Every structure is written in structure tokens, then in C-alpha cells.
Amino acid sequence: MLDDFMTRATLAGVGVAFAAAPLGCFVVWRRMAYFGDATAHAAILGVALSLALQMSIFPGALVVALTMALTVTLLAGRGYAMDTLLGVMAHSALAFGLVAVSFLSGVRIDLMAYLFGDILAVSRSDLLVIWGGAALVVALIVWRWSQLLTATLNEELAYASGFDPKREQLILTLSLAVTVAVAIKVVGVLLIAAMLIIPAAAARSLAKSPETMALIAAVIGAVSAIAGLRAAYVFDTPAGPSIVCVAAILFACFSLVGWQTRHQT
Amino acid sequence: MTLITVENLSVRYGANTVLRHVDMAIEPGEIVTIVGPNGSGKTSLLRAIIGATKPSVGKVSLKPGLKIGYVPQKLHIDPTLPISVERFMGLTHRVSRKSCAQALETAGVPDLLQRQMSQLSGGQFQRVLLARALINRPEVLLLDEATQGLDQPGSAAFYRQIEDVRRETGCAILMISHELHVVMSASDRVICLNGHVCCEGSPAVVASAPEYRALFGTGTGGALALYRHDHDHDHDHCDHSQEAAE
Numbered sequence: 001m002l003d004d005f006m007t008r009a010t011l012a013g014v015g016v017a018f019a020a021a022p023l024g025c026f027v028v029w030r031r032m033a034y035f036g037d038a039t040a041h042a043a044i045l046g047v048a049l050s051l052a053l054q055m056s057i058f059p060g061a062l063v064v065a066l067t068m069a070l071t072v073t074l075l076a077g078r079g080y081a082m083d084t085l086l087g088v089m090a091h092s093a094l095a096f097g098l099v100a101v102s103f104l105s106g107v108r109i110d111l112m113a114y115l116f117g118d119i120l121a122v123s124r125s126d127l128l129v130i131w132g133g134a135a136l137v138v139a140l141i142v143w144r145w146s147q148l149l150t151a152t153l154n155e156e157l158a159y160a161s162g163f164d165p166k167r168e169q170l171i172l173t174l175s176l177a178v179t180v181a182v183a184i185k186v187v188g189v190l191l192i193a194a195m196l197i198i199p200a201a202a203a204r205s206l207a208k209s210p211e212t213m214a215l216i217a218a219v220i221g222a223v224s225a226i227a228g229l230r231a232a233y234v235f236d237t238p239a240g241p242s243i244v245c246v247a248a249i250l251f252a253c254f255s256l257v258g259w260q261t262r263h264q265t
Numbered sequence: 266m267t268l269i270t271v272e273n274l275s276v277r278y279g280a281n282t283v284l285r286h287v288d289m290a291i292e293p294g295e296i297v298t299i300v301g302p303n304g305s306g307k308t309s310l311l312r313a314i315i316g317a318t319k320p321s322v323g324k325v326s327l328k329p330g331l332k333i334g335y336v337p338q339k340l341h342i343d344p345t346l347p348i349s350v351e352r353f354m355g356l357t358h359r360v361s362r363k364s365c366a367q368a369l370e371t372a373g374v375p376d377l378l379q380r381q382m383s384q385l386s387g388g389q390f391q392r393v394l395l396a397r398a399l400i401n402r403p404e405v406l407l408l409d410e411a412t413q414g415l416d417q418p419g420s421a422a423f424y425r426q427i428e429d430v431r432r433e434t435g436c437a438i439l440m441i442s443h444e445l446h447v448v449m450s451a452s453d454r455v456i457c458l459n460g461h462v463c464c465e466g467s468p469a470v471v472a473s474a475p476e477y478r479a480l481f482g483t484g485t486g487g488a489l490a491l492y493r494h495d496h497d498h499d500h501d502h503c504d505h506s507q508e509a510a511e
Contacts, residue, residue: 029346150356153340159317160335160407161357200345207347208381 005120006233012122012130013225013243016183016195019134021218022141023175024200025210029152032172033197034083035072038090040180040192042068045097047114047184051104057114058129062181068093069173117188117240119229126185133182137175144171149210187240194244195221202251205258220250266328267292268405268437269314273323276309283309285461286323291405296431296438298448300471301458302480307441308338310458311409314439331405334398334436336391338409342382350385351378354397364400371433372396373426387414391423399430406430408440424451 027036043061050060068089076082101111113121122130141148151158151165158165183192199221200213207213228243235242269291276284284306291297301307312318313325315335327333342348354365362378369375374392377385385393391411398406408427412420428451431438442448455471457463463476471477 029343031343146357152346153342153356154337156312156315156317156337156409157335157340157357159312160315160333204345204347208349209352210346210348213347 005122006229008122008124008127009119009229009239010226011127012119012186013229014222015127015130015134016179016186017199017221017225018218019137019175019179020183020192020195021199021203021221022214023137023172023179024196024198024221025203025214025217026141026148026152026172027176027196028200028204029210030172032176033193034086035069035173036176036180036196037193038072038086039065039069039176040184040189041090042093042097043180043184044114044189045093045100046181047189048097048100048104052100057184058181061184062177064093065177065180066174069177073170073173113188114184115188115190116238117184117186117191119186119239119243122185130182130186133178137178140171140175144168145211148172187243191240191244194247198244198247198251199224202247202254205254220247220254224250268328268331269439270326271310271314271323272326274310274313274320274325275322276306276313276318277321282321283460284313287458287462289456289462289465291437291439293404294431294435294437295453296427296451297440297454297456298452298468299439299441299456299458300443300448300481301463302443305459307458308409311407311439311441314407328404332401332403334401334403334406336394336398336406336408336411338411338413340390340394344383348382349378350380350382350393353382353393354400356397358401360400368396368400369393371399371430373422388419388423391415392426395423395426395430399434402434403436405437405439408438410441410443412442424448427451 027033043065046061046064047057049064050057053060072082072085072089075085080088098111147158147163148168148171150161151163151168155165158168179196180189180192183195187195199217202220203213203216206216224247225243228246229239231237231246232239232242267290269289271287271289274284274287275282283304287306287310289297299307299310309318313320314327315333316325350369351362351365354360354368366375366378369377369392372392372395374389374396377389377393382390382393391414394411395408406427412423415423427438427440430436440448450468452468454466455468456465457471457474457477457480459480463480464471464474466474
């Protein structure tokens, strides 16, 4: 069954969608959208380092994404505003990454594959990494769910309930880095933030509780992956962007429906 | 047994010392109000008690296993986060629907269980925050300017609710306020804070203390009377607050 490249691509897309959905909800609730973007941009430096060291992309991207996320978390609130700091870090890392790639003489690499993903080239071992990473992220979020939710609502409430909201922030940051690293192959560094935010945003108008929002986001993400890949096959369009297009169309539809029901009542 | 003991507490942010050598204690069942002008370290003191701010000197000790109910100053729920009152009540502990309804009743807002938090009025929202803090049957309730954004009858009604809570559950209450005139009569003890403890005692003693007058002027003496007046006409305000809630 896994011999078919379309099957592997679909499984990869659905795996990323499952990890991105609950994480994306927190990204939306905490207004961390730019954080996801920045981590992803930085990951291209990881890609360059991996190519230079001739190792697989995943560990390199993971290490750089983690370093970036931790550095920003540590530096936040020490002089610069968060978005300034993210802008400096993300785009410097991206620029250094692109420059570093140009030094890699003798290696012909298709940078497009990392900017926009190359989901149709997903191998069995890639699948293992993607599902492993997704399972880790989902497990972390399910385990810490109520603490993460409390820390998202109010920092002092978290302290008064006996846990440290900074640790919960760290868990989100780590999950984000893992998700970015596993999603590079699927949608590429430029569109990872879309997989985080669009399904979660689309789920908002249908959900009545935080839990249902995460579940609906997972379904929307998975449907986008399946339908996007199908569309890419039929219309011969790039796979990663097609997935994001389907998610965007679903977002527009659900938002319209939500807007209409709000105005009827 | 003393619930909260603060000994020689100093809190510093960088070079800026916001609290110096503060000593205080909370005994079971008492209502203590901390008053002080802006920047006097009221919120830092509360943050140090819940462990959100590390003391630079001194220490805060809680009775082992102390159950704290915390009502934050403001709680911003992002519009993208759908959450019902019932789900919010069970945020940190799993709770039964019955104890949820009971806590809402105690806080004076029954029948809100199925509503979305985003649909509540300011007064309802504060009472739901109070109900959430009460649901775990705390031994001490901490309120950080919990009536911000409420109008005067609204906050007077809210503080009367706090007195009722103490009477019904016997839990101690530590609150911070700058609305001195509304708060003081309800308190057993008032601590006047301005980086350090200026004066301390019963509301009447503090209101006439020279240190307090130096900080707040004599005008608040009249405002204190205003609250007493309110208190005499308890029933009017109860009716108003119920109308507002409906």
C-alpha cells in the first residue's frame, strides 16, 4: 500500500494536519501566528546546514528551529518587542540559510523543494519521522491540555493553580519547532504557518468549546490535505500550495456560514 | 493556623525596588484589604503570594496544602477562543455540573452555565471569575482589583457578595483595591501600602491615620461615609443588580 507515492503523500499530509491542528489553535488563541512563521523561516538555515554536513534534513531543521524558538523565548521582554525580535531572528536565519546554500558547490539542490515542500517525494522513512513527530506533539498537547489552556487565558491564574505558565509556553514552543521540522517536506517553510493557522481559524466559527475547535481543525486540515493532493493530481498544480488553497477555501466558506448564522440570531 | 505569612518581603524589578520589608499575615476567615496608590506594589505583593514573582529578600510561606481561589484583575479571552461558562468553571479541576451550578449560585449568577464567556456583561464576567475561584472550596480567596470596569453600584454589590461568601463558606479573603470608599467597611483589617506597610488596622483606624491621609487626602473620609449610606439601603441595590443581570 505504501508503494504508491500518492498514498504516502496523503498519509504525510494527514499526519502534519493532525499535529498542526491543536497546536494551531493555541497559536491563534495566543496570537503567536508570527512565531510559527519565524520558526519556519529559520528552519531553512537548518536545511542548508544539513546539506552541508550531508545528513538528513529533519535533525538539522529541528535543531535550528529549536534554537530559534528558545532564543526568542529567552530574549523576549528584555528590551525589544517580540515581533521585532522575531523579525530580526527569522529573516537573518533565512538570509544566512540562503547564502549558505549558495556556497554548497557541487551539490545541485532544488531550493524550491524546501521553500514549498515536496510532498510527492515523501519516502517511507519520511513518513515514519512525520508520524512520529506528529504523535509526539499531539501527546504533549493532550497531556498538558488544561494547563496550556489556563496559561493561555491568564498567567496569574496558572500560578495560583500551582503551575508555571512559562513551562507551558516552553512546551508550545518545542511543539512548534517539532511541527515545523516534520512539515518542511510536506508544505515547505513558506507555507507551514498556513497549515497551523488556517484550519484552526476555519474551525472557530463551528466550535463551541476549545476541545471541539481543535478536533474540527484536525478534520479540516486532513480534508484539505486529501482534497488538495487530489486537486494537485488532477490539475497538475504544485501539491503543497494546493493543500493550503483548499484550506483557505474552507476557511472562507465556514466564515461566511458563521457570519450568516450570527446575523440571523 | 495562619494561612499566609509574609516575612520581611522585598521585591525588586531590576534597579527598581517596589516592595521593602513587608510583613503581614492572613488568618482563617478574615477579610483583609490592601489599599495603596498606583505603583505602591499592591499587585507585586499578590504576585509574590501566588509565586508569580520571586522575592529578592524575605519569604512567603503558605500553610501546607493551602487551597487558594484566585480572581484576576482582568482576564482577556481572545475572541477566537470559544469557551462556555461551564467549561471555564472546570478549567483547572474537573468539576460536576452540580457544583458548577452551586458555585454560580453563590456568586450571584445562576443560569449562566451554557452561555459563552464572550456573551457575558462585565458584571456577570466578574461574578463567573468569582464562582470559578470558589468552586474548589478555597480556604483563602485572593482578589486583584476584581471590580475594575464595574460601576459603583456594581462594585458595591460585588463586595457585598464577597461578604456573603465569607459568611457562607468561612474562607479568608485578601483583596487589593484602590476603591477605598467601597471596600473599607467590609474589611476586618486594612493594610495601607506604599512600597512598605504605611499603617494597618481596622477600617476606621486606618481612615483616620495620618499616614493614610497623607497618601489619599482627607476627601476619602467622606467617600467612606458614602459606602455606609449604600449599606443602609441594601435592598435597593440588590434589586438593581438583579435587574442588570437579567
